[in-house]
Amino acid sequence: MAAQPQNQNQNQNQNHVPPKHSQNPFVVERPQSFPSYLQTPDVSPIPKVLCDILSKVPVPDLETALTRSGIPALPEYVQDVLKLSYGTPAAAVKFFRWAGLSTKHSPYSWNLMVDLLGKNRLFEAMWDAIRSMKQEGVLSMATFVSMFGSYCIADKIDEAIMTFDVMDKYGILQDVIAVNSLLSAICREDNQTTKALEFFERIKVKIPPDADTFAILLEGWEKEGNVAKAKNTFGEMVIRVGWSPENMSAYDAFLTTLVRGSQAEEAIKFLMVMKGKNCLPGMKFFSNALDILIKHNSSSHAVSLWDIMVGSGLVPNLIMYNAMIGLLCNSNEIDSAFRFLDEMFFHGAFPDSLTYNMIFQCLIKNRKVRQAASFFSEMIKNEWPPTQSNCVAAIKMFFEGDDPEAAIDLWSFMVENRISPIDESSNELLIGLRNLGRLTELRRFADEMLDRRINIYESTMAKLKNAYFKEGRSAQDAYDRLEKRWKAH
CATH class of the missing domain: 1.25.40 (Serine Threonine Protein Phosphatase 5, Tetratricopeptide repeat)
Structure with missing residues (x-):
């Protein structure tokens, strides 16, 4: 030295x-x-x-x-x-x-x-x-x-x-x-990786590559997102070293490159070939690939990938189920979301608050009034109540969808189970009853709200006043008494 x-x-x-x-x-x-x-x-x-x-x-x-x-x-x-x-x-x-x-x-x-x-x-x-x-x-x-x-x-x-x-x-x-x-x-x-490939092309004549050689190159193409080069390298790998479950890291890298490169259809085709060769990748690949497809909002490819995964005996967990149900709900594919909900129990993945509330929110968004009312009952039965924001949206939808009783039941559940904050849901209830002209019930619920020190908005009171004053003198008196209580509240 x-x-x-x-x-x-x-x-x-x-x-x-x-x-x-x-x-x-x-x-x-x-x-x-x-x-x-x-x-x-x-x-x-x-x-x-x-x-x-x-x-x-x-x-x-x-x-x-x-x-x-x-x-x-x-x-x-x-x-x-x-x-x-x-x-x-x-x-x-x-x-x-x-x-x-x-x-x-x-x-x-x-x-x-x-x-x-x-x-x-x-x-x-x-x-x-x-x-x-x-x-x-x-x-x-x-x-x-x-x-x-x-x-x-x-x-x-x-x-x-x-x-x-x-x-x-x-x-x-x-x-x-x-x-x-x-x-x-x-x-x-x-x-x-291109430099690595140049060296590989020169040296492979003298020193035959093994499966690790191709895995390293495929991981390089994965990092760089080069789908075309990954396909060429993978094709040469299959010719030179054949198929083997021991080459899983290479398969993972190749398939992930395809999925990230918006070629999920190609990845699914390769997966079917690999399944026939008994070379399907493990949970790590499927989990990562599903994350990518979910970020790309690609529900059809995600479901296809999911079916291959489950069909190969891999058992998804609650996080993966929630991610898929969230994707399907965002795509308004409510029937598929229910399919996944039903399948969860068979794989020991029990739905939680997020699972139920994503589906409930999707039903509300798509104005599935009867399904939402039925699903709300199922949520309560399974002790996973709606979130406060879903309660507000559901009450409004139930009134607009001609099922005021479901709206009242939902609000009553919130009161009984102390789901808070409850102010916004309460105001939606009053406005819904006002729109239906059910002023007697409205006054009863308003009094209960004031007793419970629930905040009735000034904008809500203005709408109620307009409805009461259209009904004549006695209705006006009823409103005046309500307003007096409200101001003293």
Whole structure:
């Protein structure tokens, strides 16, 4: 390791999610800044002392300070210190060299050093370390996987590929694991799957791909939303490796790409083929795909997908049922919503307040007066009453739909069960009775409302006054008495 890294601010500004198929135990996620030993509470005492020295002593004086500490450079100490020194690469290199004077570094420590240098974009020093590792005979696949990741994070895809190309010169086999590790590192970066595909097309003649190879590419196309490329990759996968339930991550990625790309019809066709091959994906795919279709308000495709899911023996939960019922209600497909409600019980998913109120709201919106009255009774029987907003809307609809008794029953239920706030529902009840000319009942309910200290709106009183005054003197007197009570209320 001849090159000396320079002190520099190496904060990484991008977020990094490790690939699903990473073979690298040394991948370090790209945080806003590298964590220090001060931010890691479970550091053991001796490595903590060493980290403290590295953070406070100038780099030229580190070797003297470390020697004076009297702490032996045990391999486990070296590893712990390196893990926490990514933010101080120059000090880490000095420490590593000092430790190497009295102890033989473990392969793990060497790999940590390579990863630390790479993540800090100190590539010349990283290659110095690689050459030293070759001399020591401690190079491994993990070392190169770390280098792939460091180059790709630094947006140096060509350099990562070059690193793969020289692996064999360092005694590391260029096999499908190495190919997949490089593809993972490339696809992990934004909008680089085309670069990964170019490498794949070149290398597949020499090194046959496996199912993981295709899964990595398909996950890249999924992230980028490239439906056409995903179809091509999937087709080649089926030809080369065939069908197998073990390839589920690839299937998930491909199908999700289709659904997100507004090709749900295609996804459903592929699902039917996969069902015949005993390769249907699991609940994770169906749950994610249904979420996408629900956001797109695609009820017909969501129902088709649901039927395949349930038909394959997967059991949906209450959250999934509510999401589907909500979609169907928003699409005014009330018969289908009732079908799902009836099916819930067979799958052990019992409806809750949200389930019932979505359907009740749909019935109200579509002015299904008789169905809404019957469904209200079912809601009460199952102890899931309507929400306050649904009560207001239902009372208004029942009056307009010539079922005032249902409106009165609903309001009485609200009073008896203390569903609040009740003011708006009460005013709707009074206006409904006023519109029907049922002034005697209106006065009785108004008196009850005042007794219960329910707020009768001024606008409601104006409408009542107009109705009472049209009925003659005695009705006017009745209104005057009501108004007097109202003003004193």
